[in-house]
Amino acid sequence: MSADPMLNFEGKVALITGAASGLGAALARELGSRGARLVLGDINTSALGRLADDLAGEGVQVLAQHCDVSRESDCESLVALARERCGALDIAVNNAGVAPPMMSLEDTGEAEFDRQYHINQRGVFFGLRHQLPVMKAARAGVILNVSSMAGLGGAPKIASYAAAKHAVIGLTKTAAIEAAGYGVRVNAICPFFTLTPMVTGIDTPAGVSAEEFQAFLASGCPMKRLADTSEVVAAMLMLLSPALTYVTGQALAVDGGLSAY
Structure with a gap:
């Protein structure tokens, strides 16, 4: 357990979508090791169950539930689980997403464009729509949306992904402004290609x-x-830190210097 108050999440209730693997799973482990109570969602329920069992075996309080973020009812149900079983929602990380096959914009079909929209964009919108009222009522909370460097600039060969990830930043900034007066922070993280x-x-x-x-x-x-997964998760922890109380509406590039050009 971290003694550093900047990274002490003791007793905080943290919801993470897309938690079964990648950044979601790594962040769950880090938050759990720092005292957070976890509410995890993913469409891969077998991998999610294994992660939850591992975390519980390490003494972490964890709940896991199927969550397809393209379905609003699933996003609403995950928030309800946090409220009903944990009594609060202090942290929400809208992490679930999918990558497209690499192809030019003119070769991108409607089906792939819609898949990116339904998961990468609407998944964040549905999360915010149900997370924000709980946090605003409590007048406290922090939300982190996972965008991408493809959300900050052009992204050749992944146009549908770039469009959805740009939208995530627009949602983040708008939500941050609307929620700021309630003591709720909303930020986005924009990683470069990560392992x-x-x-x-x-x-x-x-x-x-x-x-x-x-x-x-x-x-x-x-x-x-x-980027190594741990490098991106370190930045996510920073944005979620209880000490970072005056940072909201930001889209943080974690990019090995790419945006410095």
């Missing part, structure tokens, strides 16, 4: 190894490497 299953599982071009493709992705970043 999570979403990136390591990308289908590579024919004849190109996973290592070669990752090196290609990293070549656009001044640090010339992809």
Whole structure:
């Protein structure tokens, strides 16, 4: 348990979507180790159950429930679970998302564009729609939405993803302004390519190894490497810190220097 008050989440109730793997699972472990009570959602209930069992075995108080963020009822139900079983909702992380296949904008079909919209954009909207009233009533809380560097600039070959992630930042800034007077903070985090299953599982071009493709992705970043999951989670913890009380409406780039160009 951290003795540092900046990273002490003792007793805080933290909801995380897309918690079964990647950034969601890593953040759950970090918050749990710092005393948070966890309410976790994901469509992959088997992986989610394994994570919840692991955390419970480490003494973390954790609840897990199926949550398809493209369905508003699922997002509402996850918030209700936090209220009914934990009596509060102090932290919400709208993390669930999907990556598209890489293709040009003109080759992107309506089905893929709609998939990005339904999960990456509406999933955040539905989360905010049900998280904000609980926090505003309590006059306290912090929400973190997971956007991307693709939400801050152009993203060749992933136009549908970029559109959805830009929308996440628009939702974040609007919610931050509306909630600021209630003591509720809303921020977004915008990682560069990170070594999570979403990136390591990308289908590579024919004849190109996973290592070669990752090196290609990293070549656009001044640090010339992809982010480690722990590096992004460290920034997420910072934005969720109980001490960071005057930071809201921000979209933080975690990008190895890419946005410095």
